[in-house]
Amino acid sequence: MKPLITIHYGDGRNSEEREMTDEEFAVWTDSQGCVSHHIEEIIDQ
Amino acid sequence: MAVKTFSTGEVLTAADTNTYLNNGGLVYVANGTLANTSTNFQSCFSATYNNYRIMINNISLSGAGYIYFRFLSGSTAANAANYYWAINGYTSAGTASDDSGAAQTLTFTGFQGGAGVAGLQTGYIILDVCAPFVAQRTFTTCQAASYTDRFLGRAGMCEQDAQTSYDGIQFLTNSAVTMGGTVTIYGYRLG
Numbered sequence: 001m002k003p004l005i006t007i008h009y010g011d012g013r014n015s016e017e018r019e020m021t022d023e024e025f026a027v028w029t030d031s032q033g034c035v036s037h038h039i040e041e042i043i044d045q
Numbered sequence: 046m047a048v049k050t051f052s053t054g055e056v057l058t059a060a061d062t063n064t065y066l067n068n069g070g071l072v073y074v075a076n077g078t079l080a081n082t083s084t085n086f087q088s089c090f091s092a093t094y095n096n097y098r099i100m101i102n103n104i105s106l107s108g109a110g111y112i113y114f115r116f117l118s119g120s121t122a123a124n125a126a127n128y129y130w131a132i133n134g135y136t137s138a139g140t141a142s143d144d145s146g147a148a149q150t151l152t153f154t155g156f157q158g159g160a161g162v163a164g165l166q167t168g169y170i171i172l173d174v175c176a177p178f179v180a181q182r183t184f185t186t187c188q189a190a191s192y193t194d195r196f197l198g199r200a201g202m203c204e205q206d207a208q209t210s211y212d213g214i215q216f217l218t219n220s221a222v223t224m225g226g227t228v229t230i231y232g233y234r235l236g
Contacts, residue, residue: 008077
């Protein structure tokens with residue numbers, strides 16, 4: 001199961017919570033590499 | 046300078062009220078709660094306002110974590126390596142906690158929190174986002190106050206270097222850490 005994502009809208013649509021799409025999951029997974037690298041750097045300070 | 050100054054006993058007319066409504070500072074645009082590892086705010090930036098203030102109150106994290114953001118076009122996150130940040134930080138223990146990043150696929154709010162103490166918030170974030178809907182560089186100033194094993198304050202800037210129009214923003218944490226909090230987005234009234 002992919003992670004959940006919460007979506008709020010500024011145009012009056014109701015908020016929703018759903019599983020990430022394949023595309024969203026790929027982008028999220030890719031971002032975690034950047035996040036992990038950042039955390040290593042900030043902890044090493 | 047005040048839009049208008051009233052004297053004691055003066056009647057507040059519809060015209061005066063409308064003047065204030067039309068010339069107020071921050072105007073509510075959207076709100077919602079942070080949840081999961083990613084939360085999107087879509088269709089919240091438009092041509093109605095140039096600049097936006099985003100307040101994130103009462104933040105909680107499921108574990109030691111960091112809060113990042115990136116801009117959205119519709120539901121699509123801008124995730125090319127176009128984000129830069131430079132943020133000063135200092136802790137209540139008297140130590141520096143500066144941070145920077147260049148050519149990253151997301152940007153840092155400056156917020157770094159621990160799982161915290163049950164019933165107590167971990168901190169808050171303020172972002173001033175300059176003209177995200179305009180197809181230009183998007184600059185943001187950020188302020189974050191948080192608690193890890195000590196109190197931590199950070200303030201600085203973030204920049205999205207693509208000259209693209211964005212109509213939304215996505216907040217995310219490091220993997221397996223879920224986030225809570227209340228996000229309110231305001232627009233700076235134009236005139």
